Amino acid sequence: MREAEAGDAPRFLDRLRAGEASAFEELVTTYQHRVFGVALRMLGNAAEAQDVAQEAFLRAHRALGEFRGDAKLSTWLYAITSRLCLNRLASGERRLVRQGEETLLRLADDRRRPDAALERSELESALARAIAELPEERRIVVVLRDIEGLAYEEIAQALDLELGTVRSRLHRARADLKDKLERFLP
Amino acid sequence: MTCDDARESLSALLDEALTPDERRAVESHLEGCPECRRELEGLRETVALLHRVSPAHAPAGFVDRVVAAAQPTPWYRRVFFPLWAKLPVEATAVVMVALLAVYTFQRTPALQQAARYEAPAPSGRAETPAPLGDVRKEQEATPALRGAPPLALGARSAERGRDATVARESKRPTESAPAAAPPPVASPSPAVRAPAPPSVPAPATPAPPPAQSGEAPATARGDAPPMAKTEAPAAKSAAPAENVAGPARPETDARRQALDRAGGASRVAPTVPGVAAKRAPPSADVVARVAVKDRDAAERELASLIARVDGRQTQRRREDDATVVEALIPQSRYAEFSRALADIGPWRVEAERPDLPSQVHVILRLE
Numbered sequence: 001m002r003e004a005e006a007g008d009a010p011r012f013l014d015r016l017r018a019g020e021a022s023a024f025e026e027l028v029t030t031y032q033h034r035v036f037g038v039a040l041r042m043l044g045n046a047a048e049a050q051d052v053a054q055e056a057f058l059r060a061h062r063a064l065g066e067f068r069g070d071a072k073l074s075t076w077l078y079a080i081t082s083r084l085c086l087n088r089l090a091s092g093e094r095r096l097v098r099q100g101e102e103t104l105l106r107l108a109d110d111r112r113r114p115d116a117a118l119e120r121s122e123l124e125s126a127l128a129r130a131i132a133e134l135p136e137e138r139r140i141v142v143v144l145r146d147i148e149g150l151a152y153e154e155i156a157q158a159l160d161l162e163l164g165t166v167r168s169r170l171h172r173a174r175a176d177l178k179d180k181l182e183r184f185l186p
Numbered sequence: 187m188t189c190d191d192a193r194e195s196l197s198a199l200l201d202e203a204l205t206p207d208e209r210r211a212v213e214s215h216l217e218g219c220p221e222c223r224r225e226l227e228g229l230r231e232t233v234a235l236l237h238r239v240s241p242a243h244a245p246a247g248f249v250d251r252v253v254a255a256a257q258p259t260p261w262y263r264r265v266f267f268p269l270w271a272k273l274p275v276e277a278t279a280v281v282m283v284a285l286l287a288v289y290t291f292q293r294t295p296a297l298q299q300a301a302r303y304e305a306p307a308p309s310g311r312a313e314t315p316a317p318l319g320d321v322r323k324e325q326e327a328t329p330a331l332r333g334a335p336p337l338a339l340g341a342r343s344a345e346r347g348r349d350a351t352v353a354r355e356s357k358r359p360t361e362s363a364p365a366a367a368p369p370p371v372a373s374p375s376p377a378v379r380a381p382a383p384p385s386v387p388a389p390a391t392p393a394p395p396p397a398q399s400g401e402a403p404a405t406a407r408g409d410a411p412p413m414a415k416t417e418a419p420a421a422k423s424a425a426p427a428e429n430v431a432g433p434a435r436p437e438t439d440a441r442r443q444a445l446d447r448a449g450g451a452s453r454v455a456p457t458v459p460g461v462a463a464k465r466a467p468p469s470a471d472v473v474a475r476v477a478v479k480d481r482d483a484a485e486r487e488l489a490s491l492i493a494r495v496d497g498r499q500t501q502r503r504r505e506d507d508a509t510v511v512e513a514l515i516p517q518s519r520y521a522e523f524s525r526a527l528a529d530i531g532p533w534r535v536e537a538e539r540p541d542l543p544s545q546v547h548v549i550l551r552l553e
Contacts, residue, residue, distance in 0.1 A: 001377045028249045037242035050245060054196060054252050061256045127239050145201070146236035152203050171197035178232040 013073070016064050021041055024064075025095035027056050031074065034148060035081050042141045044132050052088060056081040071157050078150065079158035082140050089136050123184055130180040138173035187215045189222055200233060209410035242409075378523045379469070470549040471542055476533040477553065481509050484552045487530045494526070495519035499550075514545045 015023035020177045035056050039049035058081050060067075061133070067076060131139060140159065150158065156166045192215040198204045199212050216223050289300065478484035485502070488511055492499050497515040516530045520542060527533055531552075 021257075025249060025253050028252045032244040032248050032252075033242060033544070036248065040242045045243070049242075050248065053244060053248070054255060057252045058256055062313035065241050121240070123235065124240060127235060131239075142236070146233055147239050147241075152198075152201065167203065168194065171194060173384045174197050174232055175193075177236070178228045181232060181235055182228075184235060185228060 013067070013069060015057070017067065019064070020086075024061055027060075027073070030076050034074070035077055038078060038081050038140075038143055038148060039085055041128075041131055041147060042082075042136070042140060043088065044128075048088070052081065052084045056084055059084075071153065075150070075158050078144060078148065078154070079160075082144070082158055086136060086140065095137075101151045126181060126184060127177075130177050133180070134173055134176055138176070139168045141166060141169040142173035189212050189215070189219060192216065192219065192222050193225055196222070196229055199226070200230055386396065412462075412484040416514070442532075470547045472525075472546060472548045473537040473538045473551075474533050474535045474548070475551045475553060476531045477526065481552055484530050485509055485511070486553065488527075488550065491523065491526050493532070495523045497523065507553060508551050511550045513548050515548050517542050517544045517546050520546045 012023060012026075016027060021166045028110055032053070036049055036165065037057070039052040040046060043049050045054065053178075057079065060077055067073070069102050071079070081173040134142065141155060144155045144158065145152070152170075155161070159166070161169075191224060192212050195204060195208060195212045200211065204212065475482065476488075481504075489499060491497075492513045492515065495515055496519060497513050499511060499513045501510075501512040503510045527550075533550075
């Protein structure tokens, strides 16, 4: 098992803080898909998600020396990524790429052959669309919880929210999604 | 608990994120509320769907890109590569080089003089005596550097006169070069052995060896330096050839042929200004280098040797790495002189006239 997979092994953290290039590479290798996934679900555009994911790792790289270990390394990375995504979504430039958010839908289709799992692909497209249509503050919560699997406490920490706020936003997000995905429900 | 209160907690109930008290209260409500139970089931199914979302994958090469981007930028890239730094630095450098070039040109009459020589049409050169006068004046004013000017003088004279004389010379079958060169600058050499030009304004001091002129600090003089400065190094190697500016005779030896060619060039005046300078005759009969360990001692021994063979030392000049001695040795004693010279140090003839005159003009470079 890689050290980064072990999460916050003290020795790995020490290597990271010491600026060891191989440790940082291990960190990126381990968390790249998760960080990129959050950015993609939030932004809906693969190129933009890649930019944000890279920026998230670079910021982490710069701030590793200050990482005290109060939160898990993964939570810290999610926090950086979430903040970058929300900032970008709130910025004016973001409006220019809104039209590209259909990428999110294509993403689901790209990964499997249509003839093999047409139904599943359709579901994923619907899921992606439904998630993309959520308000941003709810979307990030449901992405972190139901796709990335973070605990409520971790989400609260990453987003700097009260636990009750996390619960409330998550519930509303799920309720929205339930309505949008009703046709896929039994 | 109302349905609204209960539904607020249904999501947390699914995630087992309720406190025991909250959980009991919600479960109690659900037992009596089919609507809320359906809502709970709908949420459970929705969460199950969300769990089926395929995980995203970062694009190939993402790790490499991130790691590369995280590498610290080398100092030279920080300094030279950013456009904001590079452009001003380069622009400043270009401007400074340009200013330096202009400044150098303005402050160095030698360069201007050189440019002036290049500019006029060839036919006009022979009729322009002014630079020559300047050269002479400079020579007189700079005794320490007196050794070098004759070379420049000769070179320039030849250059100026070349176009005027080329035609004449080309028609002459004989090699009466000095006479053919335009007076008063045809032969800057005092040690002319062949038909001496009637109006030779030759300096009192013998022409220096080529090396001498090459190493003279040409920039210290006014007009004179241009030639010496820019062309002296070439003169150093080419000049020995000028020593054979005497009568022509069939030569088979390659070196002699080369010398002859060079000598001929100077006699008939070269067609290229640069070549003229390079081939300026030092007017010596023998040019040799003597490798000595102790220059002072060698100078004394040489002086003594010259006296012994009834010769006359005409000039001695000390340079940084050599002492140049010029002497006139009676031809009858030259053999003896050359033998004895070997005692001072191993020596090597760089140029030698095939027919030595009665007074052999020898330039020795003790180094």
